[in-house]
Each structure stands twice: as structure tokens, then as C-alpha cells.
Amino acid sequence: MIGAGGAGMRAAIEASAAGARVAVVCKSLLGKAHTVMAEGGIAAALANVDPDDNWQVHFQDTMRGGQLINNWRMAELHARESPERVYELETYGAIFDRTPDGRILQRAFGAHTYRRLCHVGDRTGLEMIRSLQDRIVHLGIEVHMEVTLTRLLKDGDRVIGAFGYNRVDGRFVAFKAKAVVMATGGWGRIYKVTSNSWEGTGDGVGMGFDAGAEVLDPEMVQFHPTGMVWPPGVRGILVTEAVRGEGGYLTNSEGHRFMLEVDPKKKELSSRDVVARAIYKEVQAGRGTEHGGANLDVRHLGAEKIKKKLPSMYEQFLKLADVDITKDPMEIAPTIHYAMGGLRVEAETGATTLAGLYAAGEAAAGLHGANRLGGNSLSDLLVFGRRAGAAASSYVREVGLGKIDERQVAEEQQILLLPLSPDGTENTYLLQQQLQQAMQDGAGLAREEKLLKTCLDRILELRQRSARIHVPGSRKYNPGWHTARDLRFMLTIAEAIVRAAIERRESRGAHWRLDYLEKDPALGRVNFIAYNDGGQVKLKTRPVPEMPPELAKLFADTTSTPPASPPPAPSPSKPQQVRT
Amino acid sequence: MSSAPIVLQIFRGDADSTGGEQRFEVPAVEGMVVLDAVHYVQANFANDLACRWNCKAAKCGSCSAEINGRPRLMCKTRVDEFADQEIHVGPMRTFPLIKDLVTDVSWNYEVNKEIPGFTPAANEPVPYRMLPEDTERVYEYRKCIECFLCQDVCHVLRNHDDKSAYYGPRYMVRIAALEMHPLDTRKRTGLLHGKAGVGMCNITKCCQEVCPEHIKITDNAIIPLKERMATDVYDPVVRIARKLNPFSGAPATTDLVEAEASQATGPQRFAVRDVVRLKTRGRRLARVGSVLPDGKLEVWVLHMNGKVQHWDGPKVVRTSDITNNYGPLDEVGIGSKLVEQYITQDHAAEHHG
Numbered sequence: 001m002i003g004a005g006g007a008g009m010r011a012a013i014e015a016s017a018a019g020a021r022v023a024v025v026c027k028s029l030l031g032k033a034h035t036v037m038a039e040g041g042i043a044a045a046l047a048n049v050d051p052d053d054n055w056q057v058h059f060q061d062t063m064r065g066g067q068l069i070n071n072w073r074m075a076e077l078h079a080r081e082s083p084e085r086v087y088e089l090e091t092y093g094a095i096f097d098r099t100p101d102g103r104i105l106q107r108a109f110g111a112h113t114y115r116r117l118c119h120v121g122d123r124t125g126l127e128m129i130r131s132l133q134d135r136i137v138h139l140g141i142e143v144h145m146e147v148t149l150t151r152l153l154k155d156g157d158r159v160i161g162a163f164g165y166n167r168v169d170g171r172f173v174a175f176k177a178k179a180v181v182m183a184t185g186g187w188g189r190i191y192k193v194t195s196n197s198w199e200g201t202g203d204g205v206g207m208g209f210d211a212g213a214e215v216l217d218p219e220m221v222q223f224h225p226t227g228m229v230w231p232p233g234v235r236g237i238l239v240t241e242a243v244r245g246e247g248g249y250l251t252n253s254e255g256h257r258f259m260l261e262v263d264p265k266k267k268e269l270s271s272r273d274v275v276a277r278a279i280y281k282e283v284q285a286g287r288g289t290e291h292g293g294a295n296l297d298v299r300h301l302g303a304e305k306i307k308k309k310l311p312s313m314y315e316q317f318l319k320l321a322d323v324d325i326t327k328d329p330m331e332i333a334p335t336i337h338y339a340m341g342g343l344r345v346e347a348e349t350g351a352t353t354l355a356g357l358y359a360a361g362e363a364a365a366g367l368h369g370a371n372r373l374g375g376n377s378l379s380d381l382l383v384f385g386r387r388a389g390a391a392a393s394s395y396v397r398e399v400g401l402g403k404i405d406e407r408q409v410a411e412e413q414q415i416l417l418l419p420l421s422p423d424g425t426e427n428t429y430l431l432q433q434q435l436q437q438a439m440q441d442g443a444g445l446a447r448e449e450k451l452l453k454t455c456l457d458r459i460l461e462l463r464q465r466s467a468r469i470h471v472p473g474s475r476k477y478n479p480g481w482h483t484a485r486d487l488r489f490m491l492t493i494a495e496a497i498v499r500a501a502i503e504r505r506e507s508r509g510a511h512w513r514l515d516y517l518e519k520d521p522a523l524g525r526v527n528f529i530a531y532n533d534g535g536q537v538k539l540k541t542r543p544v545p546e547m548p549p550e551l552a553k554l555f556a557d558t559t560s561t562p563p564a565s566p567p568p569a570p571s572p573s574k575p576q577q578v579r580t
Numbered sequence: 581m582s583s584a585p586i587v588l589q590i591f592r593g594d595a596d597s598t599g600g601e602q603r604f605e606v607p608a609v610e611g612m613v614v615l616d617a618v619h620y621v622q623a624n625f626a627n628d629l630a631c632r633w634n635c636k637a638a639k640c641g642s643c644s645a646e647i648n649g650r651p652r653l654m655c656k657t658r659v660d661e662f663a664d665q666e667i668h669v670g671p672m673r674t675f676p677l678i679k680d681l682v683t684d685v686s687w688n689y690e691v692n693k694e695i696p697g698f699t700p701a702a703n704e705p706v707p708y709r710m711l712p713e714d715t716e717r718v719y720e721y722r723k724c725i726e727c728f729l730c731q732d733v734c735h736v737l738r739n740h741d742d743k744s745a746y747y748g749p750r751y752m753v754r755i756a757a758l759e760m761h762p763l764d765t766r767k768r769t770g771l772l773h774g775k776a777g778v779g780m781c782n783i784t785k786c787c788q789e790v791c792p793e794h795i796k797i798t799d800n801a802i803i804p805l806k807e808r809m810a811t812d813v814y815d816p817v818v819r820i821a822r823k824l825n826p827f828s829g830a831p832a833t834t835d836l837v838e839a840e841a842s843q844a845t846g847p848q849r850f851a852v853r854d855v856v857r858l859k860t861r862g863r864r865l866a867r868v869g870s871v872l873p874d875g876k877l878e879v880w881v882l883h884m885n886g887k888v889q890h891w892d893g894p895k896v897v898r899t900s901d902i903t904n905n906y907g908p909l910d911e912v913g914i915g916s917k918l919v920e921q922y923i924t925q926d927h928a929a930e931h932h933g
Contacts, residue, residue, distance in 0.1 A: 093698030138697035231611020431625035473628030480627030
């Protein structure tokens, strides 16, 4: 398992239970993966709070949120299986917030018809990662911390291991494995304003791409509507959607609650793409806040509820921005949050297009289509982490160990060592910053052909310059050296994002084209695929998998726009009253 | 905010060299935190400066360091709080240095492996039902982000380097989370008394002062665990037994006495640590503490508070006040919750009968 977030750990647990010998390899210390930052909750149709909820409604919400270019089978499996996965997490020791009668409490979230998000205050990700981590430790699964893998090793067409380095001492390391599960997360770090940590460099997907796997929907990058804006050092840090789920609302500089017009039904709890665009438009129209955002207000909830349900938000604003959110509104603006795109996988097994390579979680694609709903990522990790782990462990029973090709290892060593040679002149951090700025300017929330093409030129130029990077120091815990290799993956993914964004000449979900504001029904029937053609990023299309009639009829009322939402939750479900 | 640059003194060095502070000047930006300044140095002056970080939002606990001598998260420490002072940034000193600000914290992960994990009853129905009032107290422990600042500041680990005697505050918090989990069935008091070494803590509360999650580590985790351990391990019986026989480390179980015969139950022998049932109101269970010279018994009476046992006493009873003797505590197995349940059910049945 490459990656020790929710998906990698859940896959490891499953594979280990099936009798496979498992090693988890991760870039950071165990328990620090990006899953830990998830705040709001995990979506599962338990119907504990709203009894009318069921998997079909969850399925429809997910497909509609994704603008119907999702893989329907993944969305179906996800909606059907997530309740069981949540309950299972409690058997590992997790404890969610509870209803008065002792069941798991669920909260409202954007574009979910019913209150569906199982949560622990605003630290759900921490609860999840710690429970999985404890389980891994309990089962005695082998974990290799602070090891970065940079290349998949192949024997013919089959993936038979991976190669990389130990971050601590810089020694090279090769793993021989009958199967590899890629659970390496996303690539938010390619952008300047992001809620992602340094780890989100797209390296897993980049490795898969290099080895010949297909990358699906790369252009679909999610902006979370609410990131911190001020002060500059915290720009992009996430403000959980739970703030709106608990009843927080958005206002512009004139104090007007603009979501009332944008989406009169769901208001602040519309889907993330809609809310992010609305904020962007307010700022463009000159109604932004002092630092170019909108206000997010929870004062009406009362200090007690804020501190109980949103404790880490309270702390975060107080410490980092000198704002007491019980007394003043939060200033927020959209921030890069999530990659809907990733390795193309088979729904049931997480198998990629390469034999022996599986993917799950954010590194895989298909479930979320053009826009992910809040809370669907944590359930994604569990549902498809488990499936990938199970499929990989049954695959390894059928194959033998491959033979490591020394030439591949030597080639990768050469790539890795290049920046340490004294010849280079470029600063790896500054190149990374320039890439982030280029992507922010050219492939951000609002896109148009001219800007995308400029962005592509800048990426290609940076790629040239990246061959001349020089990093001082040794291989011993040298972040500059680590960044140099990460940058290669980031450039590959950035190119895939931009090339696909140019070709998708329409607006759909997170992909908003100022020069093509409408949806194009023809493009609604295809997914873009980026693939490696002799070292070049090439694009092709694949038809969106067609839903079987019994599922398709759930969308009978749907044309190309998001439908009128299914019956809104009964009024007590709007948790806007202060509970005393 | 002044436009004067921030002056940082950052520790540079690794295990193979002595190392020392290196001075850097970083342009001040409003709201800057120490981690921002370190990143600026890394990008512009020292590409190979080693530091750990992930979330930059105080959620992952990676960027622990000692800032002007105090263990803190770099991402949560504003540079403006130091006004015009130089800011000294160094690695956590309790753990072996790897390089610059990065230390080898692997010992923590090894310790964690020794703690028995969450163990629900095999037949506990899923989905779990747990009442809010029972789960609420566990949340505080589960807020821990494993930054290891508490481990860094703990004088047992830091000054005495006694990592073999004490697991440290982080793992007291973890054990507390497991012990207080409403559905956990395992006892870890033996571990606490032994290898985990909760007794090593002498409650200076330094750990809870540095906790970035504001967990009251000493008050709400360590002290309750000490109490729990005292009940289970250093119970009064053992203490009294030790008083009677100061040269023996083991609990004395040889103070047998031929008690006066009760007509109802026939002659009985009572030993220290025997579990008995009292005839008095409530027909409570008790445990023999000591046998007094006049043949009376000092007993400790069992009160169940939910699943938690309290032994009240000592109370002096006559042997004729006792109906049943179930035998030595260890064999009866109070402490194994199944037997405990059996005895309490038995108790209830007898009581109603």
C-alpha cells in the first residue's frame, strides 16, 4: 500500500485480514496523512436522523453533484456500502457524535438531501485516521514511515514493485510486491491557494501515469468555497463546510446574504462548485470583503454551540487570524481542495488499467464526476479502500513475484540524483512557487482558453528548467531534494489538468469556462483521459459508462441542469436554532 | 506591525555533528507564524533545512519544535508575539536528533504497539449503541494530534531519560481513551502499574500546559488512571497485608483463622482477599481485608458504580454476619468483568429471593 491515509490503511486492513502480507509505505509519520484534516464528516445514508434517507437518495445526490459524468457503478457501491463501513469504523474504536438515544448523529451538508454526515465535532478526519491507525498497529501490519516512492517497477506489462528513497537518510529502497495499491491522495499543492499539505503533489497518480496507467478527469479540480483569506500565511487553510452545515451563512461586503438568490432552495448548502462560483462573482462585482472574499457568519448560533460543534474552527481563527468567531464573522474565499480526477479504476476492484496496480481514495477517479459532495470523500476512502485491498489480496494469490529490472532502478536513481549534481542553477522551491502561481492564474476557478494556453506554455517552460535544478546539501533529510522529485510529478499532472481543461469546451461542475458558459450535452457523454505516450501527455476521450435502466429512471426528471432538489428535509432538520 | 525583519536563530546540525544556531532574517508579513518564517528560510536561504510539517493548521501535530525554549507547534506560534526579540527555533530535545528541526520520534510508535487496543465484547451488537453522556468524556482524549510535545516536556522522559520506566503523557491519554471507552472490556491497570509506569508521574502538569489541543492530560487522564490502578492493584487488602508482613512483597494469604462456627453455614475459614457475601442489608459482596485478633474480620464492601468497582471500608464484621465465602479474590476473578457480572446477578437474584 502506498499511502497511509484512510484509503491505504483501510486497504491494508482488508488485505491483511485476507491473509496477504502487507506493507504500508508513507511519506510522513503514521497518522499525519491528509485524511487527518477532514473536518465535517463522513457521508452515509444511515437514516438515523432523517428516516427517509436511503442509498438511492445518496446515489442520486452523488450523481447529480458530479453532473452525471461519474462512474455510476462506483456511486452505487459507495451509497450502498458506506453505512456498513461507518459502523465498522466504530468496531475499530471510533466514536462519532451521538443522538440522544445512542445512535450516530448526522448533520446537514452541501447538496445532500438529508442530514447524512456522521461526525465528531469538526475533527472527523482525526477520529477516522486514529481509529484506522490503531487497528493497523493492533493487527501488527508493517509500516514504513517517511519513505517516498517515485517509480513503479514493471516486469513486462505487470507492476511488480516500487522504488524510491528513505527520507531520513536518503538511502534508496526497492519493494518487491505482487500487487501495489496506490492510495496517495490528490494534487492540491500544484496550486498556490490550497487547503492541501505538502504531500498533495500527485506523485502516486504521476507514478501510475509514468508506468502507463490512464488518468481520468484530470481537469476536474474542486474549489472548496470556504478557505481562510487573511492573514497571508493562512490563505487557503480550510474552513469546514460543517460551519454552513450547522447553520452558518454567507454575506457580501454589503451584508447581503447572496446565496438566497443563487440557490433559493439549498442556499449556503448548495453544491461546492455553485457556492464557490457565487463567492467569486460577488468579489468580481466589487462586493468582496477587504481581502477579497466573503463573510461567513455563525454568531447567531451562540458561543456555546460554536465551541461545542466547531471547536477547531474557533481555535483556528482565534489563534491565527485574531478573530473570535463568536463575535465577528470569518473572512473566507474559495481554496483548492480536492482532485476529482485520478487513476481510472474498475468500480468493483479498484484495478487500474495496469496489471497489479490498484488505486483507491483521492488517487482514484470516477466516483465524484465533475464535483464531489462534502463528506463523500471519507466514505470513498473506506468503501473503495476496502475493495482495493480485497481485490489486490485475491490477485496476489494467482501470480508469482516478478523480477526487478535493474535498468529501471538505475534510471530512476539517475533522475533522483540529478538535482544534487553541482551543475544546476535553478532553485526547486522557486520553480514550485512559479508553477503554483501559473496554475492559480491560468487553470483556477474561472477558466478560459487564452489563459489556459498561456498556463500550458509556462508549465512546459518550467519543465525545461526543472532539468537544471540544483539542491545544496546531502541526501540526509533534505526537503529541497525531496521537492525536486515531487516537482516532476506536479508538472506532469499540471499539464494533464490544463490540456483536458482546454478540450472541455463547456462549463460543468467544478470546471467553469468563461468562454463556454453552458453545458455541452455531447461533452456530457465523455470523460477525458490523459495517458503517457512516449513521455508526452496525450489526451483521449472515453464514453461515460451508461447507467442500467432501473437506475437511470431515478433521473427521469433530469435534463442537463441540476434538477430541482428532491423533497427538502423537514423543517426541524435545519439545525439553525441555538440549542440551549 | 513593524517592517523590521524577523530575526530567526534556527538550530542546524545532525547526529554526527555538534551543530549550532544559524541566524536568518526574514521579511515580516502580517499574521506570520514561525512555520511560515522557516519555510521562507527553506525556500530562499537553506533549501536543505530539515523540518516536518503537514497541515499548517494545528491538526496533524507534525511541526513540533522548541521555540524560545518552549515546546510548541510552529504552525500555531505567531511571530508577532515575540515583538522585537530574536526567535530561537530548535528541535525537541527529548528525542534523538536526526537533522536540524527533525528528531527521531519512533520510540513513541514502539510504545504504542504495547498498548492493547480497543476490545469490545465478542457479542456486542453492531451498530453500537452508546449514550452521549457515556461518550462525551472520551472525546477529550481523542482530540490528541500526537505532536509529542507532552512527551518532550515530561521530565521523566526528558531529564531522567527514563523511557524504559514510563510511557509518557501521550500514552496515558491513549490508555485513558481506551479504558473510558463505554464498550471496551479490557483492563490495562496491570500495564499501567508495570511497564507503562503511571506511578512515575509526579503531577507537575507540565504536559497539560504545553498541549496544543488543551487536553487536561494530568487532571483528566493521568490522575484518574492512577486512581484506577490504585483500586485494582494497590488495593487496601494488599496494603494491610504488607503492613502485617513487611518483609514480603507478595500479598499475604496465610493469615488463616478458624472462625467461630455459624449455625447456619457451619464452620468457615477466612483468608485475606477472600470474597464473601454479607448478611446485612443489601447482602453486599465484600472482600476480607484482615483477620482481627478477636476473630472478627475487617472487610471492604463492594459498590458497583456502573461497571466501575469501589471497595469501601474498612468495616468490622463478625463471621456470623457472613453467609457465603466464594474463595480467594484471584480465583473468583473480580476484575474479569464476566465473573463480576455473574456475581452481581447472583447477588440480585439472592436479594430478590
